[in-house]
Amino acid sequence: MRTAATILDFQHVTKKFGKTIAVNDVTFQVKEGEVYGLLGPNGAGKTTVIKSIVGHLRPSSGSITISSYDLQKEFADAIDFVGAVVEYPMHYEYMSGYQNLKLTANMYPEVTKARIEEVIELVGLQGRIDEPVRKYSLGMRQRLALAQSILNYPQLLILDEPMNGLDPLGMRDLRNLLRSLAANGMSILVSSHILEEMELMCDRIGIMSHGYMIAERNMDEIHHAQTPVYLVRVNDPEEALKLLSEEYGEQLHAKEAVGGRIEVETTLISASQINRILIKAGIEVQEIHEKKQSLEELYLQLTGGAEIE
Ligand SMILES: Nc1ncnc2c1ncn2[C@@H]1O[C@H](COP(=O)(O)OP(=O)(O)OP(=O)(O)O)[C@@H](O)[C@H]1O
Ligand SMILES: [Mg+2]
Incomplete structure (x- = not known):
């Protein structure tokens, strides 16, 4: 490619x-x-x-x-x-949506009447394009601004x-x-x-x-989140890491994580297998779950979450 x-x-x-x-x-x-x-x-x-x-x-x-x-x-x-719509789009309020578009089109000699009609349809304003902009809702203003911004390809x-x-x-x-x-x-x-x-x-x-x-x-x-990552909370993270790395080093990647947890990345071993291996070695498993790699989690983690809506 x-x-x-x-x-x-x-x-x-x-x-x-x-x-x-x-x-x-x-x-x-x-x-x-x-x-x-x-x-x-x-x-x-x-x-x-x-x-x-x-x-x-x-x-x-x-x-x-x-x-x-x-x-x-x-x-x-x-x-x-560049075509752009930044913050609050400004229009001539007493002119119709069409007249506003036409004014923008005048700046580009190559924009034809057919192109104006085309962008009106693309943004879905065909029913209201002849009304004055002062009667438009915020969403309709956004659509008009978008139409203006793509007129010139x-x-x-x-x-x-x-x-x-x-x-x-x-x-x-x-x-x-x-x-x-x-x-x-x-x-x-x-x-x-x-x-x-x-x-x-x-x-x-x-x-x-x-x-x-x-x-x-x-x-x-x-x-398509690739390799699953498990977060495992244990009573002895150090011992758990040692055990997993020594015995299953080839099949997984384990490292220390926050809050007395370890992080185990593997496609070969399931959560219940990890659980069994640790318990068998006398390590207490308090919690085990797959770490979600979703954007939301990442976003919350990175921005602290406090400011999200
Ligand atoms: N003209 C300006 N004079 C002084 N400070 C400004 C000015 N414009 C933006 N800032 C400051 O710059 C920072 C970034 O503002 P900006 O508007 O880029 O954020 P934003 O990510 O677009 O936020 P929002 O989601 O609220 O639109 C803010 O702290 C803002 O107060
Ligand atoms: Mg902003």
Whole structure:
């Protein structure tokens, strides 16, 4: 398989607001045809990352490259690849949705009337497109902003919290739309603090907390969690580790874990076998369970859980 090209290269970016370090030495890349999710609690730095890519903010240090153009030095060339919806989309309230779209379309000579109709259908606004925007709900405004952002077939689509204001059906539609845009080669960077949505929508997720990028996960790895890991609480972790490593070193990988526990990674031995081996050696097994490698657990573990909704 061909390695996908890098569309966005975000390298060691730091953004300070006075003493606040909103984004701290963050590095990540978005590849061609990939949906990349920035996940993190309120204040983690997601919007700051996004604003620095669309040119609303200037990073304090680091570099941002879009399709091999340096955003600082070749802004016009770089931004040409980007479509974006950041925070609260602004529209002309007294104009219709269609007129707002038409204004955006006027900036791109190659966007035809047929393309305008197409994006209206894609975002599901066909029934309401001739009404003034002031009558639109939040979800309808989001849809209109999305329509504007994809009019010109951007190579990189950036959406900050696009699920805001969408009802469950709207979320599902948006998810399907983003997946199909990505399947056609568009790269998408999306931010959210809604874990479940990100899990369903993204190929890769970067978890942010307090300005740092603290982990990156491929959703494939999460969905097809490889080797099971068992957490075993015993009265004598040291002895248990010694026993397991000496007798079954080839078949498993055991190490010490927190709270008087050991962690046993193995595909060859089941939880009940581990239990039996330890008990037979006179070690008391107080608890044994499979460690869930779900994104939720990882997220809670990494962000402390306190700030999650
Ligand atoms: N213009 C600004 N001036 C000063 N501080 C700012 C500014 N913009 C953001 N910050 C601070 O930077 C940090 C990161 O904010 P940011 O908006 O990027 O977080 P976020 O992850 O998008 O959060 P949310 O989920 O609430 O949207 C916060 O501590 C915020 O208060
Ligand atoms: Mg934000």
